[in-house]
Amino acid sequence: MSLLRREEWQHFVRDVDWAFSYVDDEAVYPEWHSGTGKVPREAWLKWEEDYKVTYPEYVATQREKESAAYAVKAALQRSSSFDTLDEGWKSSTKMHFGGIALVEYAAMLGELKMARFGLNGAWRNMATFGQLDELRHSQITTFFGHEFVGKDPQYDWTQKTFHTNCWVPISLRNLFDGMMIAPNVVDLAIELPFTFETGFTNLQFVALSADALQSGDVNFANMISSIQTDEARHSQQGGPTLEILVEHDPVRAQWVIEKSFWGSARAFAALTGPAMDYYTPLEHRKQSYREFMEEWIIDQYIRTIQDYGLKKPWFWDEFMRGLDTWHHALHMGLWFWRPTIWWRPKAGVSKDEREWLREKYPNWEGVYGDKWDVIIDNINANNVEATLPETLPWLCNMCHLPACNPTQSRDGSWRVRDWSLKYDGKTHHFCTNACRQIWWKDRDNVNHETVIDRFLAGQIQPMDVSGILGYMGLTPDVMGDDPDYAAWTKDYVGRSATGLALAPAESEES
Amino acid sequence: MTVPAKKPRPRRTFSAFGDVRRMPSEYEVMTHAQNWTTRSNRLAAFEQNPSSPANLWFLTYRENSPLQAEDWEQFRDPDSLTYRAYVSMQADAEAKTGGVLEEYAEAEADRALLPGQLALLRCLYTPSRYLVHGCQQIEAYVGYMAPTSYITNAAGFAAADFLRRVTLTAYRTRELQLAHPDSGIGESERRIWETDGSWQPARRAIEKALIAYDWGEAFTALNLVLAPTLDDVLIRQFREVSRDNGDQLSWLLASFLQADSDRRNRWSAALVSFCVEQQPGNEEALRRWIRRWTPIADEAAAGLGGLLQTRPERGHDASQVAAGARAAREAFHARVFEGLR
Numbered sequence: 001m002s003l004l005r006r007e008e009w010q011h012f013v014r015d016v017d018w019a020f021s022y023v024d025d026e027a028v029y030p031e032w033h034s035g036t037g038k039v040p041r042e043a044w045l046k047w048e049e050d051y052k053v054t055y056p057e058y059v060a061t062q063r064e065k066e067s068a069a070y071a072v073k074a075a076l077q078r079s080s081s082f083d084t085l086d087e088g089w090k091s092s093t094k095m096h097f098g099g100i101a102l103v104e105y106a107a108m109l110g111e112l113k114m115a116r117f118g119l120n121g122a123w124r125n126m127a128t129f130g131q132l133d134e135l136r137h138s139q140i141t142t143f144f145g146h147e148f149v150g151k152d153p154q155y156d157w158t159q160k161t162f163h164t165n166c167w168v169p170i171s172l173r174n175l176f177d178g179m180m181i182a183p184n185v186v187d188l189a190i191e192l193p194f195t196f197e198t199g200f201t202n203l204q205f206v207a208l209s210a211d212a213l214q215s216g217d218v219n220f221a222n223m224i225s226s227i228q229t230d231e232a233r234h235s236q237q238g239g240p241t242l243e244i245l246v247e248h249d250p251v252r253a254q255w256v257i258e259k260s261f262w263g264s265a266r267a268f269a270a271l272t273g274p275a276m277d278y279y280t281p282l283e284h285r286k287q288s289y290r291e292f293m294e295e296w297i298i299d300q301y302i303r304t305i306q307d308y309g310l311k312k313p314w315f316w317d318e319f320m321r322g323l324d325t326w327h328h329a330l331h332m333g334l335w336f337w338r339p340t341i342w343w344r345p346k347a348g349v350s351k352d353e354r355e356w357l358r359e360k361y362p363n364w365e366g367v368y369g370d371k372w373d374v375i376i377d378n379i380n381a382n383n384v385e386a387t388l389p390e391t392l393p394w395l396c397n398m399c400h401l402p403a404c405n406p407t408q409s410r411d412g413s414w415r416v417r418d419w420s421l422k423y424d425g426k427t428h429h430f431c432t433n434a435c436r437q438i439w440w441k442d443r444d445n446v447n448h449e450t451v452i453d454r455f456l457a458g459q460i461q462p463m464d465v466s467g468i469l470g471y472m473g474l475t476p477d478v479m480g481d482d483p484d485y486a487a488w489t490k491d492y493v494g495r496s497a498t499g500l501a502l503a504p505a506e507s508e509e510s
Numbered sequence: 511m512t513v514p515a516k517k518p519r520p521r522r523t524f525s526a527f528g529d530v531r532r533m534p535s536e537y538e539v540m541t542h543a544q545n546w547t548t549r550s551n552r553l554a555a556f557e558q559n560p561s562s563p564a565n566l567w568f569l570t571y572r573e574n575s576p577l578q579a580e581d582w583e584q585f586r587d588p589d590s591l592t593y594r595a596y597v598s599m600q601a602d603a604e605a606k607t608g609g610v611l612e613e614y615a616e617a618e619a620d621r622a623l624l625p626g627q628l629a630l631l632r633c634l635y636t637p638s639r640y641l642v643h644g645c646q647q648i649e650a651y652v653g654y655m656a657p658t659s660y661i662t663n664a665a666g667f668a669a670a671d672f673l674r675r676v677t678l679t680a681y682r683t684r685e686l687q688l689a690h691p692d693s694g695i696g697e698s699e700r701r702i703w704e705t706d707g708s709w710q711p712a713r714r715a716i717e718k719a720l721i722a723y724d725w726g727e728a729f730t731a732l733n734l735v736l737a738p739t740l741d742d743v744l745i746r747q748f749r750e751v752s753r754d755n756g757d758q759l760s761w762l763l764a765s766f767l768q769a770d771s772d773r774r775n776r777w778s779a780a781l782v783s784f785c786v787e788q789q790p791g792n793e794e795a796l797r798r799w800i801r802r803w804t805p806i807a808d809e810a811a812a813g814l815g816g817l818l819q820t821r822p823e824r825g826h827d828a829s830q831v832a833a834g835a836r837a838a839r840e841a842f843h844a845r846v847f848e849g850l851r
Contacts, residue, residue: 003608003615004684012680012696013673016643018704022714027721032563055670055677056604063601066594105544105659108666115650115669121643128646128673131653131666136593139540146539149521159524162546173546173557181547182556182564445562 006054013054016121017045033117035184039248047120047244051236058129062136069140069226073147076219082151087344087483088279089215094154094343095279096208096224097145098161099168099271101138103176108134110180110192114237117185123237130193130234137227144223153477157342164473166340167451168270171400175263178445186241190253191260194238197231199301200264203272205231207292211276214284239308246308257305258313259442262434265297265319266326266399273327274334277357278348288360290323315434322405322432324361328368329404329416336375337389338480339465340472346483347372351491367406367414377497379489386501392468394418395450397428398435405431423447537590543583544659570723572655576795577726579788582658587777596667600674607678607766611685614759620689627755628693630748630821631686634814635760637699637709638744639679644716646672648732655725664777668733671770678763708817712740712810719803730799733778734846735839739807741771742838743814747831755822779846786847793847800843811835 020028025041036044111134114127145158162169179191205228212221245253269289276289287295298320302312313319335345349357349372357364378386393402406414419430421440424447430436439446451471454460460471469479526543527534534542547555547568554560555568579585614620623631646669653665687696703709719731745764752760785792815831 003612004681009681009684012639012683013677015700016640016676018640018700018713020717021704021710022717023721028717033567055600055674056608059597059601059604062597066597070594102544102546106546109545109547109654109662112650112654112662112666112669116647116654124643124647124650125673125676128650128669131650132593132597132670135663135666138544139593142544143536143540146524149523151520153521156521156525159526159543163526163543163549165551169546170557177547177556177558177564182558182562445558445564448557448559 006052006057010052010054013125014122016125029117029119032184033113034119035186036119037186037249037252039186039244041119043244043248044119044123047123047240049122049126049236049240051233053129053233058132062132065226065229066136069222072222073144073219076222077147081216081218082148085217086215086281088281088346088348089211089217089284090152091343091345091483092208092211092275092279093217093220094152094157095271095275096204096220097141097155097158098342099172100204101141101145101158102162103172103180104134104138104141106176106180107192108138110134110188111234113181114185114189118189118237119185123189123241126234126237130237133230133234136230140223140227144219153475154342154344154480157478160473161342165451166342166472166474167395167400168341170451171270171395172267174400174446175267178442179260179263182445186245187256189237189241190245190256192238193235194242195257195260195301196264197235198238198304199261199297200268201228201231202296202300203268203292206296207272207276207287210286211280211284214286215281242308246310250309253308254310254313255441257310258315259438261301261313262315262319262438263399265322266401266431266435269322269326270330270334270401274331274345277327277360278331278353279346282353282356285356289327290360293323315432315437318432318434321407324363325367325406328357328361328364329406330401332368332371333393333402333404335482336387337393338482339388339469340474341480342474342478344480344483347375347485347488349376350488353488363414373492374499376489376492377495377499378501379485380493381497381500383501384485390465392452392455394429395452396431396435397450398430398439398446400450401431403429403431535590537592538586540592541587541660541663545656545662548582548657548659568655572657572725575657575724575726576798577785577792579657579785579792581788583660584788585658585660585781585784587660587664588780589773589776591664591667591773596670600670603766603769604674607763610759610762610766611681615685618689619759620686623689623757624755624823626821626823626825627752627757627760628686628690628695630751630755630817631682631757631760632693632695632698633702633706633708633821634744634748634817636679636683636686636695637703637706639676639683639699640703641709641712641716641740641744642672642675642679644720645732645737646676648716648719648722648728651723652725652729652732655728657725661781664774664781665729668770668774668777671774674770675767678767682763708813711806711813715740715803715806715810718806726795727799729778729781730796731803733774734782734796734843735800735803735807736810737771738775738839738842739811739835740814742835743811743818743831745771746838747818747826747834751818751822751824751826754824754826775842779842782846804839807839808832808836 108131111127111131115124115131118124118127142158145155148155162173180188183191205224209221209225242253273289276292334341335347338345375387393404396403403418404416406416408414419433419436421428421436430439455463460467523534523539554565556562556565558565649665649669649672653662653669656662656665683696703713715736719736722728722731745768749761749764782796785796812832815828818831819825819828
């Protein structure tokens with residue numbers, strides 16, 4: 001005799017809602033936490049997850065996964081594989097550990113919120129598994145990153161990043177607070193499990209897992225592919241929620257999708273774009289960032305939202321054009337402001353690498369080549385000093401990333417534009433038209449200070465680069481620098497140089 | 511500006527632990543300061559307008575809670591539970607549960623239940639999944655709002671434990687329904703939970719606790735008052751009554767669940783000690799909430815005690831049930847607060 005099949009009894013686990021008598025339903029599920037909006041309360045009775053799981057199944061499966069992931073780690077710990085990894089690849093992992101570990105924890109908080117405020121018992125149960133999954137991801141990522149702190153202090157930022165006011169985590173907190181921890185659970189289920197987990201995390205996890213194997217980092221590939229196996233389960237909360245919202249309030253569904261898609265696209269251009277197109281050694285690159293976006297986001301995600309009866313986002317053309325510029329501009333920004341980040345960004349613009357970039361992005365040379373040439377020539381003239389920052393870039397009031405996106409004018413020239421907006425006596429500046437529009441619609445939540453606003457208001461002292469680095473929590477042992485200037489400048493040694501910065505004494509005279 | 515030379519001495523662990531002599535444990539490495547909304551020097555919990563609804567909620571119910579501590583990151587779960595340890599432990603526990611369920615199914619034990627015991631299972635045991643789901647929600651809220659990841663994780667595991675209990679109750683509901691199709695089991699639970707007089711004080715308690723939004727009050731209401739009281743009725747005393755009425759399976763299954771309640775009690779007690787050590791004023795806040803929730807819990811226990819008295823062939827006196835639950839809670843509180851003196 002064996003146990004009863006799950007289908008025989010699971011409806012009892014799912015059927016745990018009741019009608020309150022001693023308190024108001026609105027008090028238990030307040031609108032801004034539960035977010036039913038125009039959807040009638042009873043419509044949520046129909047909520048049903050596609051992927052069913054029970055508690056005993058969950059703990060048994062997860063125990064196996066955990067043993068496997070940690071066994072691989074233990075086996076590799078004895079090898080010297082870490083020491084032989086390319087610096088560019090190591091930078092991708094530092095960025096990942098620092099940029100992701102605590103985001104997994106933020107997702108745990110989001111799942112706990114859905115486990116409390118979700119509008120259907122089955123949904124709350126799924127979220128109870130979801131919070132365990134996200135805890136798993138934060139713990140395994142933190143633990144794997146911790147292993148390397150003795151070898152390289154930049155791995156300290158695995159835990160530290162999001163406790164600082166570095167501009168990168170400010171931008172990411174702004175995004176993830178808004179889509180994972182703070183929103184009502186209906187929006188949250190569409191933003192986190194649906195847009196983020198069925199869409200964008202594929203970029204970081206699938207792409208990076210392939211790159212990790214190519215780069216010989218089996219340990220890292222092991223970790224992230226094990227994490228990815230959990231997504232299918234808890235990301236199921238998005239679909240049923242979206243289905244109900246689309247039926248009763250398609251306008252809101254469209255807006256929630258658009259807002260979270262745009263924010264995610266901006267963040268991943270900063271995080272995944274440089275890792276894929278610049279840090280991963282040329283011989284190990286499988287696809288460009290653009291190609292990967294086309295395959296995983298543009299085709300799959302858009303097909304998915306259209307299946308739910310939604311439209312392509314209104315900013316689609318701006319987004320598509322950005323695939324050729326955003327991450328290249330952000331890469332240049334990350335490299336130039338390298339003392340403000342916790343990894344060693346490699347420029348990745350040797351002749352061969354440029355050839356690859358030109359092939360993948362036909363406009364690359366025209367938009368970015370001349371800027372890199374100025375940097376290259378200054379480095380070859382032994383003037384690294386001239387390539388280090390003296391001030392801050394203008395940050396977008398919506399995504400908090402540098403406003404550095406060039407677009408093409410009618411005369412063919414490329415210029416970085418400022419999208420500004422006057423509101424409440426202040427002029428706000430945005431990196432893109434969509435950032436401006438999203439800010440306007442969501443202004444009650446997102447109207448707050450960028451690092452630039454804080455700097456100009458005198459909150460950062462002293463008002464110079466040392467004050468900025470202190471405010472951002474960067475210590476000298478962690479500040480990023482290029483790991484190997486010669487690697488990408490030696491191809492150009494001896495050519496006639498233009499645009500050299502003058503030595504400080506001469507520039508004062510001129 | 512220049513990029514200064516690298517510092518020579520290698521780190522042993524995260525700088526968040528300070529200059530520690532002792533290497534932090536695996537539990538501490540994985541748990542410490544994981545929640546960025548609790549970072550020091552924050553203007554508000556969220557990187558948003560300080561007066562956004564989410565920031566105001568956290569300001570009201572977490573930052574301005576009567577429970578205050580100098581440094582919440584110093585709290586430790588006495589079980590040092592990590593995700594890996596949790597799923598491993600519970601997979602073992604569930605394998606044991608599954609084995610027992612199979613054995614008793616093989617023996618067709620449900621067919622041999624005394625009519626009174628079956629009535630008790632119908633009126634008390636199977637409808638309890640609604641109550642326990644409410645506990646699961648409140649524990650999830652405690653985790654969502656807690657001021658440190660050390661508390662959030664413990665609450666997250668406890669919420670999952672409640673789901674474990676709901677799951678087992680659901681499984682048993684189906685088994686009993688199959689063995690006794692005319693008993694009403696599997697059909698009448700919600701009606702009993704919503705209308706049966708014996709359940710109403712417990713339902714009132716959990717509904718009220720769902721809207722106790724100060725995180726400290728939610729923790730106190732559930733982990734210090736309602737759960738210790740009602741677990742005593744629904745786990746310990748139910749187990750004893752089941753044993754006295756020949757229902758060995760219920761007796762065994764309830765004893766398996768006791769481990770989860772004991773673990774929750776351990777970290778809850780440790781959290782009380784921690785709060786009071788951090789700030790003496792916390793004791794009064796906790797005691798005030800305990801006073802508020804005690805009569806609610808006692809009424810709930812008394813209501814359910816009626817079922818333990820009247821349904822089974824060999825019942826326990828209702829007033830004894832209520833007194834036993836009160837005594838169990840008071841003994842727990844004595845242990846919790848005694849450790850402080």
